[in-house]
Amino acid sequence: MIDEPFFPTTDVLRSRDKAQLAFHERAARVAGERFGRRVFLRAVVEVSNFCRENCSYCGMRRDNRDLARHRARLDQLAELLVHHRPASVTDVNLQSGEDPVAVREIVLPLIRILRRETPLGISVCLGTLSRALYDQLRVAGASVYILKFEIADAALYARMEAPGTFEERIEHIRALAASGWNVSSGFIAGLPGQTDAALLANFSLARGLPLEGCSVSPFIPGDETPLAKAPTAEIDLTLNCMAALRLMRPRWVIPAVSALNLAEPGAGYRRGLRTGANLVTINLTPPEMREDYLLYKRDRFIMTEERILSAIEAEGLVPSNRSLAGYYQQEKSARVSGRSPRPVVAAV
Numbered sequence: 001m002i003d004e005p006f007f008p009t010t011d012v013l014r015s016r017d018k019a020q021l022a023f024h025e026r027a028a029r030v031a032g033e034r035f036g037r038r039v040f041l042r043a044v045v046e047v048s049n050f051c052r053e054n055c056s057y058c059g060m061r062r063d064n065r066d067l068a069r070h071r072a073r074l075d076q077l078a079e080l081l082v083h084h085r086p087a088s089v090t091d092v093n094l095q096s097g098e099d100p101v102a103v104r105e106i107v108l109p110l111i112r113i114l115r116r117e118t119p120l121g122i123s124v125c126l127g128t129l130s131r132a133l134y135d136q137l138r139v140a141g142a143s144v145y146i147l148k149f150e151i152a153d154a155a156l157y158a159r160m161e162a163p164g165t166f167e168e169r170i171e172h173i174r175a176l177a178a179s180g181w182n183v184s185s186g187f188i189a190g191l192p193g194q195t196d197a198a199l200l201a202n203f204s205l206a207r208g209l210p211l212e213g214c215s216v217s218p219f220i221p222g223d224e225t226p227l228a229k230a231p232t233a234e235i236d237l238t239l240n241c242m243a244a245l246r247l248m249r250p251r252w253v254i255p256a257v258s259a260l261n262l263a264e265p266g267a268g269y270r271r272g273l274r275t276g277a278n279l280v281t282i283n284l285t286p287p288e289m290r291e292d293y294l295l296y297k298r299d300r301f302i303m304t305e306e307r308i309l310s311a312i313e314a315e316g317l318v319p320s321n322r323s324l325a326g327y328y329q330q331e332k333s334a335r336v337s338g339r340s341p342r343p344v345v346a347a348v
């Protein structure tokens with residue numbers, strides 16, 4: 001199957017009702033042809049809420065002095081992931097604010113333990129770091145780096161105080177891919193000040209980057225941020241962006257993000273699974289750390305194992321028994337050998 005030369009229009013991204021439903025069904029069909037009914041199932045643990053960046057849309061920004069800052073305990077996370085993770089989880093994502101101390105003291109030794117003690121595929125989402133730290137993480141055993149470009153419009157990126165500079169962020173994405181990482185990125189839909197052209201720019205940028213996956217997060221006005229009073233992104237816009245990504249790049253891994261349930265409580269997440277998303281994430285962060293991991297709201301909607309499994313079952317999907325890291329490896333080998341990509345999981 002060859003990637004379709006699909007590129008969204010504003011009309012498609014703004015579609016509603018019957019046209020929108022047909023668009024989502026088309027995206028779900030494309031995902032089904034490639035991945036069957038299976039979705040990748042990973043766990044996430046949030047390692048530290050210290051952050052040296054100051055994104056206007058995030059409550060963990062460094063200027064938020066009201067937030068109690070914590071780093072997780074290495075032994076606690078190791079025990080949890082080695083001995084108490086749900087049986088269906090094939091991969092883990094170690095996520096943190098941009099906190100190199102946590103990377104050195106917790107993430108790196110944790111990856112070494114996981115590599116030694118478990119078959120888990122290991123993803124990290126740790127922000128922009130030094131080349132030396134990227135290399136150490138990869139040597140330790142992580143293979144997927146999640147670095148969201150967040151905003152493709154450089155002026156809006158600067159206005160939102162997104163991490164570092166736009167140019168630097170893109171350069172890091174390219175450098176990670178060039179040094180052997182499988183890179184997944186992502187952007188925010190419905191940000192205050194995001195024009196139609198700025199929204200479409202996210203697709204142009206994503207299309208040109210060396211990515212294996214991409215996410216769309218609805219803008220959620222975060223507690224304790226300068227944008228706290230701005231309106232929440234429309235769930236329909238976010239879902240249309242997810243469907244457009246699936247049609248633009250059928251082979252990509254596209255997650256259903258937990259914020260879908262903040263954009264449309266009770267229904268957003270399951271609707272995301274109907275747009276061709278093929279990755280779900282169970283949050284295993286120890287309960288005492290969750291409240292202060294303030295990406296959006298203090299009152300978080302935690303995607304527990306039970307919620308995730310019941311959502312995918314309700315949508316007629318099943319957990320993949322192949323890891324995300326294994327899928328990426330297979331994709332890469334197929335590209336290197338010149339074999340055409342093929343469906344990687346049998347339809348069930």
Ligand code: SF4
Nearest residue numbers: 051053055058061097
């Ligand atoms: S979005 Fe990430 S980099 Fe930006 S302030 Fe929040 S945790 Fe830090």
